[in-house]
Amino acid sequence: MKFIFNQCANMKIMTRFSLFFVLFLMAFSSIAKPMPSLSMKMYWSEGIAYEQPVKVHVEVVSQLSSDNMRFKLTLPAGVTLVDGETSFQHKVEKGQPLFLDFTLFIDKNAAGQIDATASIGNASQVFFRAASHLRVESAVKSQKSSSRAIAPPAYRHTERNGVKLREYQLP
């Protein structure tokens, strides 16, 4: 009986110790966890739209200054940058948000993911990296039944003698 009691007491002690240990680890991890050195967020400035210019806003915050933060925007098929470059280097100041605004043109059939990455490093090694993504769903709703083809649009974009056309076929 005493053995059993002792066993129980030991178990209580061990349980308390384990609980304390877990809490200690949690507290330690929260204190010791380093702040992210490079963070990024990206969002549609005015919501997503198709077949017209839309704006994307990117904010990059670095916990260290760098003259050569590398930025890259990877676009899926059907999404094009209206002007500017998708890849460049930019100066960042410690703690100062860097605001980047892009204007994109999204075809209504475009689907995929817009990836933005920022990194700080040297020629041989990346020290810090941050990434953000935006999903682009096709504006053309796919039909439920896989046996059905997608109904053709009222017009087609084509090119004739070097002239780009938005052509409507009349019956």
Next chain:
Amino acid sequence: MKYLKLKTLKQLILRLDFELKIQKSKLKRNSILLSFIILLSACVDDEKESTDESGSTLKTHIELSSDSVLSSDSVFLSEVGGTFQLTATLKDASNVAYVDQPIFEWLSDNTTIVSIDQTGLITANALGQANIRVSGGGASHTISVTVNADINTLNGNVRYADKEYGAAGFTNRSDFFKAVRYAKVDLIAKDGSEVEQTTYTDADGKFSFTGVLTSQHSISVSAQTDESLGLKLRVEDRSSALYSVSKAVSLSDLNNFAVDIPNSNSAAGAFNILDVFTSAAQFTMAYSDATLVSLSAFWQPNNSDGTYFCTGYDSSYCLQGAGVYIYNSVNGDTDEFDDDVLYHEFGHYFAHALSRDDSYGGCHLLSSRDLDLRLAWSEGWGDFLPSGIKSWLSDPSRSHLLSTADSLPVSAYVDTYASTAQIYIDIATMSQERYSSAGNEMAVAKILWTLSERFGMSDIVTVLSDYLPNIGNTAVNLESFWDGWLAEHNPSAGDLQTLESIFGERLVFYQEDKFESDGSPNDQRKILLGQVETHYLYRSDSSTDSDYVAFDVQGGNQYTLQTSGLTSGADTYIRVLNSGANPLTVNGTIVENDDADENAYYSYDSVCGSSRIKNNGTALASKVTFTAPSTGTYYAEIRTTMDPEPYLSAGRYGTYDFRVSQN
């Protein structure tokens, strides 16, 4: 999926059938098994074939197509030896193609005339007519093929469905078709990308092609006008693709080949934009020396930025460069059939290309009377031009080009929202109280309208094209237009009186006021304390107008001199002169003032939701307060500001009230 199962069954049957032939010894046993499989599969496939997920019946049909646009039920070949490729597609009742297509069987009922192989390739063997039947997937379709070497001319006519509008908006008039004028027409052959011939429609929308014509040919009409006529106009979507329509050449109507673009087709809007700009361009060439009007329009559904004119590229709103960008918002407001809005934007093009426009753009309301004079002029010209063009179009030889209901005066401006008039205003009869001053765009429009009625459009265009582009640093506004009218037309005394009356009807007074003998202190009159006088800042000899007013003061008393109620862009300056007519100084400082509130002229506008320049009667007013050092008669000198950097938003002329008060 449904047809896939049927096909699998057929393959299975064929495979089993083959096995049966080479394994006759197993015939009896396998035939029992085969019968069971066929029975079982057929039951399953019949059910799949005949119903969809909801249980409704599906009827399949075959649709024929070709590399080029194909007419409904006929193929036309003009020469023996010619070929034509047909393609069959099995579709369901909703006209949606099945993913898995059957193997089609092609058959000619007269191979002497026409033969066809099992890929659908037709070959013309002799002159005559034959029928081609294609079958597969349980459906069949027959098409007529004619081989005729005699028919080689196509006479066509292109029209689009316009929308008639009246005071309340669109009238829903049906069958309101207009000719597509001077538009590019291509004869397309073979794979749909080869242009064999190009021509342009005439003023009635007619065109003609001569040559070897086949059912492989189609007609493509583009929203692009004939540059050889001086009309370099085009309508593109937001991806810079030119609007166009295509239609297959039909055997039955080669002498009257109709290309009608119904209002259910979005292209009708593009061709209305082209038609409106064509009329505007013809008007421009009729009244100016212009021999080429070059303008692009950009229109596409879901453009919610508005309708506006860009002089060139910018990364915010003018991504496709110079041209008119046309509103087509998802909220229901579209402008492709709002002719007055399109004419208005053409007015901005006109001012940019043939005159000079100093407006910086921005928020402007029809009833605002305190606009930057440059903006009021630019928009006022744009507000007037629709009436000017429609008046020109109302000539019996051109009236068929109007889209207005008979009851709508040409002086009315209409902008629709979802078929209903959102803006309706008749500039010929609109309120004077609401629309007046050189800072009000509609007042500018009314003045131009009345001038066009009284003196003719040519006199207006002469000032715009010959005078305004050559005025150096002077801002383009209603004042410089007035100056230009005097310089270009040298009006008689009677005409000058008419001009003053036309401008004065909108409370714009470019004329000497009743106190105009006050041009120097020697001409002084005395004003009583508290009395308000209205003055015009204008001298008929074009010199700067300085008004002098005398007033009596008692030494030691404090007085305030101020201007107020400034209209038509007046920007005053006040200086006090002592009894010797010399500038009064108090504590070594000249008693003078330009703007009573230096920051007021650029202020927040709650309607626009942003700050904007205001010529609102107080922003550029002047005010001085001083204590008279001695008793006597003093003088107030009031004139247009001599600020070394005068606000170009304001004017050199204008109207102000003046008052002297004792504090």
